[in-house]
Amino acid sequence: MGSLSPPSSLASVPPPDRRRAALVRWLGRGLETHVALPLFALFLMAVLWGGALHMIDAEERTADAAARAATRELVDTYEAQMARSLSAIDQTLRVLQYAVEMNGSGAALDMLAAKGLLPPGLVFQVAIIDADGRVLASNPRARRGADVSRSAWFTWQRSHASDIPFVSETIGRHEPHVVFTRRINDAGGHFAGVASVAVDPAYFTSSYERTRLGARGLLGVAGTDGVVRAARTGEALSWGQRVTLGKADSVALHTSAIDGELRYASARPLGAFPLVAVVGLSESEQMAASRDRRRAWLLGAGAGSALLLLVVGLVSAWSWQLAKARRRERRAHETYAAASEASLDAFFVLRTVHDVAGHVADFVVDTTNTRAEQLTGLAKTRMQGRRLSALLPPAFGRDIFDDMAAVATDGVAREAEWQARMDAAPERWLHRQVVPVEGGVVAIVRDITERKQTEERIRHLAHHDDLTGLPNRSLLRDRLGQAIRDAERKGNAVGLAFIDLDGFKLVNDGLGHNAGDELLKVVGERMGRCLRRNDTLARFGGDEFVILLPDLSGDPGAITPLLDKVRQAVTEPVEVEGQEVQVSCSMGVVLYPRDGQDANTLMMNADAAMYRAKENKDSFQFYASEMNASIEEKLVLLEGLRGALEACVDPACQDPAACQFQLLYQPKVDLRSGRLFGVEALIRWQHPEQGLISPLRFIGLAEESGLVVPLGDWVLRTACAQAQAWHAAGLPPLTVSVNVSARQFEDKRLVERVAGALRDSGLAPAALELEVTESAIMRDLARSVETMRELEAMGVSLSIDDFGTGYSSLSALKSFPISRLKIDKSFVRDLAHNPDDQAIAMAVISLGHKLDLRVIAEGVETEQQRDFLRANDCDEMQGYLFSRPVPPGQIAALLAR
Numbered sequence: 001m002g003s004l005s006p007p008s009s010l011a012s013v014p015p016p017d018r019r020r021a022a023l024v025r026w027l028g029r030g031l032e033t034h035v036a037l038p039l040f041a042l043f044l045m046a047v048l049w050g051g052a053l054h055m056i057d058a059e060e061r062t063a064d065a066a067a068r069a070a071t072r073e074l075v076d077t078y079e080a081q082m083a084r085s086l087s088a089i090d091q092t093l094r095v096l097q098y099a100v101e102m103n104g105s106g107a108a109l110d111m112l113a114a115k116g117l118l119p120p121g122l123v124f125q126v127a128i129i130d131a132d133g134r135v136l137a138s139n140p141r142a143r144r145g146a147d148v149s150r151s152a153w154f155t156w157q158r159s160h161a162s163d164i165p166f167v168s169e170t171i172g173r174h175e176p177h178v179v180f181t182r183r184i185n186d187a188g189g190h191f192a193g194v195a196s197v198a199v200d201p202a203y204f205t206s207s208y209e210r211t212r213l214g215a216r217g218l219l220g221v222a223g224t225d226g227v228v229r230a231a232r233t234g235e236a237l238s239w240g241q242r243v244t245l246g247k248a249d250s251v252a253l254h255t256s257a258i259d260g261e262l263r264y265a266s267a268r269p270l271g272a273f274p275l276v277a278v279v280g281l282s283e284s285e286q287m288a289a290s291r292d293r294r295r296a297w298l299l300g301a302g303a304g305s306a307l308l309l310l311v312v313g314l315v316s317a318w319s320w321q322l323a324k325a326r327r328r329e330r331r332a333h334e335t336y337a338a339a340s341e342a343s344l345d346a347f348f349v350l351r352t353v354h355d356v357a358g359h360v361a362d363f364v365v366d367t368t369n370t371r372a373e374q375l376t377g378l379a380k381t382r383m384q385g386r387r388l389s390a391l392l393p394p395a396f397g398r399d400i401f402d403d404m405a406a407v408a409t410d411g412v413a414r415e416a417e418w419q420a421r422m423d424a425a426p427e428r429w430l431h432r433q434v435v436p437v438e439g440g441v442v443a444i445v446r447d448i449t450e451r452k453q454t455e456e457r458i459r460h461l462a463h464h465d466d467l468t469g470l471p472n473r474s475l476l477r478d479r480l481g482q483a484i485r486d487a488e489r490k491g492n493a494v495g496l497a498f499i500d501l502d503g504f505k506l507v508n509d510g511l512g513h514n515a516g517d518e519l520l521k522v523v524g525e526r527m528g529r530c531l532r533r534n535d536t537l538a539r540f541g542g543d544e545f546v547i548l549l550p551d552l553s554g555d556p557g558a559i560t561p562l563l564d565k566v567r568q569a570v571t572e573p574v575e576v577e578g579q580e581v582q583v584s585c586s587m588g589v590v591l592y593p594r595d596g597q598d599a600n601t602l603m604m605n606a607d608a609a610m611y612r613a614k615e616n617k618d619s620f621q622f623y624a625s626e627m628n629a630s631i632e633e634k635l636v637l638l639e640g641l642r643g644a645l646e647a648c649v650d651p652a653c654q655d656p657a658a659c660q661f662q663l664l665y666q667p668k669v670d671l672r673s674g675r676l677f678g679v680e681a682l683i684r685w686q687h688p689e690q691g692l693i694s695p696l697r698f699i700g701l702a703e704e705s706g707l708v709v710p711l712g713d714w715v716l717r718t719a720c721a722q723a724q725a726w727h728a729a730g731l732p733p734l735t736v737s738v739n740v741s742a743r744q745f746e747d748k749r750l751v752e753r754v755a756g757a758l759r760d761s762g763l764a765p766a767a768l769e770l771e772v773t774e775s776a777i778m779r780d781l782a783r784s785v786e787t788m789r790e791l792e793a794m795g796v797s798l799s800i801d802d803f804g805t806g807y808s809s810l811s812a813l814k815s816f817p818i819s820r821l822k823i824d825k826s827f828v829r830d831l832a833h834n835p836d837d838q839a840i841a842m843a844v845i846s847l848g849h850k851l852d853l854r855v856i857a858e859g860v861e862t863e864q865q866r867d868f869l870r871a872n873d874c875d876e877m878q879g880y881l882f883s884r885p886v887p888p889g890q891i892a893a894l895l896a897r
């Protein structure tokens with residue numbers, strides 16, 4: 001299911017707005033959690049690390065300051081202690097000095113001891129040395145008389161007259177000691193010896209307190225010469241190292257030359273002796289706590305950072321995924337919006353509104369596209385947020401709402417096509433597809449009017465005649481089937497009339513197909529106007545129409561007036577291609593159920609009835625069962641015709657009596673002189689069972705089947721041979737006329753056949769005339785003229801038969817190489833009384849003469865007809881008045897008459 005959240009329609013925003021939107025989106029992206037959170041986390045980490053480092057720094061500073069302060073305090077304390085100790089030592093030396101000066105070297109110590117002025121021997125070894133460097137006395141008692149004259153301190157005192165105390169370096173491997181000395185002068189101020197106090201170096205560092213100095217602190221005394229007299233670090237005591245003494249009173253970090261330890265160190269000069277008290281606190285010990293805390297801080301910051309990174313990483317990853325999903329969704333929406341904007345379909349995203357019972361009560365338009373605007377004529381802004389019930393035109397009907405409600409309820413898509421009228425707009429065909437989405441439906445509406453119109457056109461083309469727009473054979477068959485079913489149910493009758501136009505071929509061949517088409521359209525319209533609304537007029541092709549008349553009573557008489565009306569409508573003259581033409585129609589009529597129980601039988605029988613009507617032309621004929629018999633008869637006749645022809649043209653057949661065809665000859669007479677100048681050969685068929693058969697019965701059949709070509713060839717050869725026979729018999733010159741049918745005239749070998757007949761008979765070409773109808777010539781005018789010219793060139797003359805019944809173009813007539821026009825007997829029949837026929841006859845005569853042609857009238861039966869023709873300057877005549885067609889043997893007699 002999709003979502004109802006309205007898709008952003010970026011595709012519709014103009015470029016500057018799009019840039020702004022992109023900027024906003026870019027900023028928005030910056031504010032997205034997966035971007036902002038890591039930035040914030042970086043900031044937090046900076047704060048965290050900043051804080052931690054700051055704390056570390058502060059604590060280190062504090063520790064440093066504390067270490068320096070402690071060093072300073074220790075050095076103060078140690079200086080005070082050392083000052084006291086040295087003061088005591090110096091006091092002892094002075095007392096010794098004094099005692100020697102007072103009591104002499106030998107008794108001085110005893111006297112001091114007696115007075116309790118000697119320091120405890122455990123710590124100080126007091127001695128008096130004479131001027132030669134021999135120990136005079138010592139406490140505790142040492143080896144008397146020991147010689148110390150080479151000791152540095154003795155030589156130094158001996159060589160310095162001043163009363164400056166001297167401190168030796170720490171000497172002695174097993175019992176190390178530092179010797180403090182003062183010069184003893186005699187009364188004369190001369191060197192008299194040395195008073196010394198030897199002190200265990202450990203004495204100077206005995207105040208080393210682990211609690212204050214740590215395990216690697218330093219407490220010691222060095223001479224101002226830089227040589228350590230006593231130094232204690234932890235439990236280790238050492239001496240003799242050479243150190244660089246720093247500035248007095250300062251505390252400095254210093255790497256000790258004693259043990260390489262980095263310490264906060266401070267040195268302090270010690271009064272009268274050239275000594276310096278040195279105190280050092282191990283830097284690592286002093287800073288250990290702060291280092292531990294530093295580690296803790298770093299660990300804390302590191303752990304905090306790691307935790308932060310982990311949390312931020314997880315949240316950012318989640319946010320990134322979320323953003324990606326959102327982006328995908330937005331892109332999908334953008335794509336959807338772009339696609340929907342570009343779509344030819346109208347989109348309506350509709351949110352369902354439920355009533356209290358939970359049924360779908362209405363829809364609210366969430367989103368639409370531009371196509372929807374065009375389709376509804378409403379702006380998007382007018383539609384969005386509005387209820388469908390307020391927007392849906394009443395013409396759209398309740399069905400649509402029900403459809404949508406069903407989709408929203410069932411969750412199953414539906415589609416439908418419907419016709420909608422929107423305000424003033426013409427009715428349109430629409431297709432809707434309603435698909436369920438979360439919270440509503442999406443209706444996709446497409447205008448399918450064009451498709452429907454095309455379908456309708458195709459359907460119409462499939463069921464209608466292209467030229468007239470009338471139903472075609474297929475549609476008529478459907479309607480006939482339906483009419484039969486209805487009639488069967490209601491007990492009614494159905495009428496079916498097959499209509500064939502008489503004379504249409506002449507118009508079509510004579511004036512061309514456009515004229516023929518125009519004629520068909522006009523005639524079709526006229527026939528249609530004669531019918532009721534539920535009748536059907538169909539065109540079957542060519543000049544064949546069919547009328548279907550449902551709901552009839554079954555009385556043939558009831559439809560006779562309608563058929564007459566149709567017949568008369570067809571007969572009305574029609575103007576086509578600037579000429580007025582006239583056709584009639586022959587109708588074959590059947591009635592269901594009387595003439596057939598099914599469509600096929602009815603159509604077949606109507607066709608048979610039409611053929612019968614065709615025999616009379618301009619009439620209608622109800623079907624009768626015998627008519628089908630006549631069709632069978634026709635087939636039998638065709639077979640007989642074929643057999644008869646074979647017998648006539650078979651060169652192996654020696655018996656002329658076996659040929660069932662014969663020619664009669666009808667004389668043609670000059671109207672002025674009365675002279676018989678020619679004959680027309682007219683065929684007859686002497687059928688063994690049916691007797692003499694008129695060409696009217698079989699020439700059409702021969703023409704249809706193509707047998708007319710070999711049959712016509714036989715006529716031509718027989719007529720030429722007969723004419724030559726008359727000539728040979730010494731009869732006056734006669735022209736023999738032979739009828740050439742349309743199909744014969746089209747035969748490419750006609751000229752060759754004529755030449756062959758003349759050659760074989762020996763007849764002079766001038767004695768032969770070919771009669772061709774107008775319609776045969778007009779079928780293919782150019783070719784006809786060519787054929788006629790070839791025949792003319794051969795010396796054969798041509799006449800136009802049945803002139804006036806066709807539609808020869810008069811301009812074309814001018815170019816025909818013909819010698820005679822034959823006025824059709826239909827104009828001659830009523831010539832005595834019918835002014836129209838008279839006018840036509842006179843016009844043909846006049847036209848013929850103007851074209852320098854002879855004019856012959858056929859079918860002249862009465863003297864009135866002859867007199868009229870003669871009076872109107874007609875040249876020749878042919879008809880029963882003078883003679884019926886006769887066998888060749890009677891021509892001589894007629895000539896004689």
Ligand SMILES: Nc1nc2c(ncn2[C@@H]2O[C@H](COP(=O)(O)O[C@H]3[C@@H](O)[C@H](n4cnc5c(=O)[nH]c(N)nc54)O[C@@H]3COP(=O)(O)O)[C@@H](O)[C@H]2O)c(=O)[nH]1
Pocket residue numbers: 666680681682683694695696699712715739740741801802825858859860861878879880881885
């Ligand atoms: N292609 C061919 N057509 C032929 C041939 N022989 C005849 N025909 C055509 O058959 C049609 C009928 O011919 P037919 O029955 O022979 O009738 C001809 C005459 O008998 C008839 N006629 C002559 N004079 C009169 C008359 O005074 N009254 C009257 N009612 N009928 C008369 O007219 C027919 C001759 O017509 P046309 O040919 O137009 O001159 C007919 O169309 C023949 O053409 C054949 O061998 N080949």
